[in-house]
Amino acid sequence: MNILLIGSGAREHAIARAIRRSPQETNIFCFGSSRNPGIFELVHEYNFGSITDIRAITNFARKKNIDFAIVGPEAPLEVGIVDELKKINIPAVGPTKQLAQLETSKSFTRNLLKEFYIPGEPKFKYFNNLKGVREFLTELNQLYVIKADGLMGGKGVKVSGDHLHSYEEAFEYCQELINIGCSFVIEEKFVGQEFSLMSFCDGENLAHMPAVQDHKRTFVDDQGSNTGGMGSYSDNNHKLPFLTDEDIKQAHEINTSTARALYGKFSEGFKGILYGGFMITKNGVKLIEYNARFGDPECENILPILKTDFVTICQAIISGNLDKINVEFINKATVCKYAVPNGYPDNPVKNQKIDTSAVHDKNCLYYASVDAREDGLYETGSRTIAVVGIGDNLEEAERIAEEEICRIKGPLFHRKDIGTEKLIRKKIEMVNNL
Numbered sequence: 001m002n003i004l005l006i007g008s009g010a011r012e013h014a015i016a017r018a019i020r021r022s023p024q025e026t027n028i029f030c031f032g033s034s035r036n037p038g039i040f041e042l043v044h045e046y047n048f049g050s051i052t053d054i055r056a057i058t059n060f061a062r063k064k065n066i067d068f069a070i071v072g073p074e075a076p077l078e079v080g081i082v083d084e085l086k087k088i089n090i091p092a093v094g095p096t097k098q099l100a101q102l103e104t105s106k107s108f109t110r111n112l113l114k115e116f117y118i119p120g121e122p123k124f125k126y127f128n129n130l131k132g133v134r135e136f137l138t139e140l141n142q143l144y145v146i147k148a149d150g151l152m153g154g155k156g157v158k159v160s161g162d163h164l165h166s167y168e169e170a171f172e173y174c175q176e177l178i179n180i181g182c183s184f185v186i187e188e189k190f191v192g193q194e195f196s197l198m199s200f201c202d203g204e205n206l207a208h209m210p211a212v213q214d215h216k217r218t219f220v221d222d223q224g225s226n227t228g229g230m231g232s233y234s235d236n237n238h239k240l241p242f243l244t245d246e247d248i249k250q251a252h253e254i255n256t257s258t259a260r261a262l263y264g265k266f267s268e269g270f271k272g273i274l275y276g277g278f279m280i281t282k283n284g285v286k287l288i289e290y291n292a293r294f295g296d297p298e299c300e301n302i303l304p305i306l307k308t309d310f311v312t313i314c315q316a317i318i319s320g321n322l323d324k325i326n327v328e329f330i331n332k333a334t335v336c337k338y339a340v341p342n343g344y345p346d347n348p349v350k351n352q353k354i355d356t357s358a359v360h361d362k363n364c365l366y367y368a369s370v371d372a373r374e375d376g377l378y379e380t381g382s383r384t385i386a387v388v389g390i391g392d393n394l395e396e397a398e399r400i401a402e403e404e405i406c407r408i409k410g411p412l413f414h415r416k417d418i419g420t421e422k423l424i425r426k427k428i429e430m431v432n433n434l
């Protein structure tokens with residue numbers, strides 16, 4: 001079986017490993033924008049190129065007799081890679097351009113959930129000019145979030161009290177968006193703890209994955225600016241210490257209702273990974289956002305503990321038979337910590353040599369923004385290497401991740417607190433005090 005893997009970060013490294021663990025005979029063909037040494041040693045062929053260059057990707061897929069594709073990042077989904085592959089009879093794990101709007105358009109998602117009475121929505125309004133902005137900001141009474149309506153590389157969302165400190169600043173941001181021709185959503189700001197609940201989805205049936213908590217802030221104790229995610233953890237019981245069974249059930253129901261809503265409205269199913277970004281608040285589980293792909297780093301927590309054959313799951317997603325297989329995970333806790341360049345995310349050092357030779361178990365490493373050159377490994381300015389500890393409990397998983405990440409040499413740093421009992425206790429207390 002020839003499988004096309006689009007993307008070349010740590011998430012795709014985890015996907016490549018999950019494919020290679022399959023008892024089925026597979027060849028992986030990676031189309032990626034960087035030379036990922038981890039992926040390189042797992043694949044049959046590696047093609048470098050822009051992951052939004054649809055023609056290059058479809059040509060590659062056609063030439064290599066690809067049976068199906070797995071799309072890692074959101075950018076190729078946004079430009080419609082799944083639609084184009086479909087035209088040449090190559091199915092994909094990943095939604096079409098239309099359904100990927102769940103991630104690429106904030107207003108698409110908010111309106112869909114509203115239309116289908118799916119719970120978990122904030123108060124929100126869509127704007128394509130400044131009329132009514134002041135009134136709505138006032139109505140939300142200091143608790144608002146402004147979201148640019150499109151993929152903005154994680155920089156389009158500004159939260160009151162965090163990035164925006166007055167109505168004037170908020171209004172100026174809206175003005176800025178209008179000036180660049182960008183519409184936006186203003187919504188109620190929730191207070192609570194965020195978590196990720198991803199589901200495999202074949203269009204009609206869903207198989208939910210364990211809940212994971214990512215850490216977006218740069219520094220210890222959730223300080224500093226937002227990043228792509230500094231690390232994440234999942235517990236051995238597949239829940240999170242600050243969530244009840246009922247909370248998890250609510251998140252499952254929101255994902256299931258959303259998939260049904262898409263199917264009902266567009267007569268085509270969402271095939272791929274439905275990633276709900278949720279927050280537990282004093283009023284229950286709320287939906288912060290949807291992504292149309294695996295989370296990074298969440299994917300690095302989840303795929304290593306997947307018991308069911310990942311390739312079988314992909315086949316079931318494509319054929320619409322996810323209800324016919326049992327998707328199971330082993331009862332282990334995982335802690336993922338990202339080593340990132342000094343200065344990340346605002347002024348990262350770039351093109352500095354790093355050395356992973358002292359790491360005991362190379363299987364815990366997932367390479368991200370690195371370049372394998374003749375004289376060694378270089379970091380290239382973004383999140384560099386994800387290190388995943390797997391253990392019987394969080395304490396063990398955290399210890400393994402922390403020990404291994406400290407063995408990586410180079411101008412890098414990481415968050416020591418992710419997965420520690422101290423930080424988790426704080427999160428439980430925060431939720432108890434909501």
Ligand code: AMP
Nearest residue numbers: 122145157159187188189190277288289
């Ligand atoms: P998004 O791109 O929609 O995930 O937003 C990025 C980050 O902004 C999220 O991870 C949250 O930390 C924050 N955020 C977004 N929407 C809300 C909301 N309604 N209430 C509180 N925080 C939010």
Ligand code: GLY
Nearest residue numbers: 214229295296297
């Ligand atoms: N972990 C955040 C993301 O993948 O968007």
